[in-house]
Amino acid sequence: MGLLRDFSKTSFKIMLIFIGADHRGFKLKESLKEFLTKKGYSVVDKGNKIYEETDDYPDFAAAVAQEVAQDSFNRRGILICGSGTGMSIAANKFSEIRAVVAFNADQAFVSRRDLDTNVLALGADFLDEEQAKKILSVWLQTDFSGEERHQRRLQKISEIEN
Numbered sequence: 001m002g003l004l005r006d007f008s009k010t011s012f013k014i015m016l017i018f019i020g021a022d023h024r025g026f027k028l029k030e031s032l033k034e035f036l037t038k039k040g041y042s043v044v045d046k047g048n049k050i051y052e053e054t055d056d057y058p059d060f061a062a063a064v065a066q067e068v069a070q071d072s073f074n075r076r077g078i079l080i081c082g083s084g085t086g087m088s089i090a091a092n093k094f095s096e097i098r099a100v101v102a103f104n105a106d107q108a109f110v111s112r113r114d115l116d117t118n119v120l121a122l123g124a125d126f127l128d129e130e131q132a133k134k135i136l137s138v139w140l141q142t143d144f145s146g147e148e149r150h151q152r153r154l155q156k157i158s159e160i161e162n
Helices: 026-038 059-067 085-091 105-115 127-139 146-162
Strands: 018-020 042-045 076-082 099-101 119-123
Touching: 018 026, 018 059, 026 042, 026 076, 026 127, 042 076, 059 076, 059 085, 059 119, 076 085, 085 119, 099 105, 105 127, 105 146, 119 127
Parallel strands: 018 042, 018 076, 076 119, 099 119
Antiparallel strands: none
């Protein structure tokens, strides 16, 4: 499936968000779930549902990525671990997933505007709750620009996946 399509008139609010975290991201996940629900988003928690010190981040990255990949234009994923990096690496193994680790709102903005990212990975060891909420808000409110050059580059990434 090619990514080249007319995004110029697209303006929508993603209403279905899948979220997952390991033990290092568990507390932040719980806070962000509440934050998102209050903002009107439908949030599906893919785990971990309890704090479990021996859990493994790839399990939650896979659960979220599989859901987002089913409708990568209308679903979004949020993944939280200690650094965000492990979650991002695991999620990016799935076709149609473009995961980014963002440590500030500017990164989140550019990742959506230029790269049409659909999974946001956050590092709970490096962000406080307010920083994470700001990053997440900017990421969710930013639309993909749809510029030809960005569509062309995403098409090339899609071809690499196939």
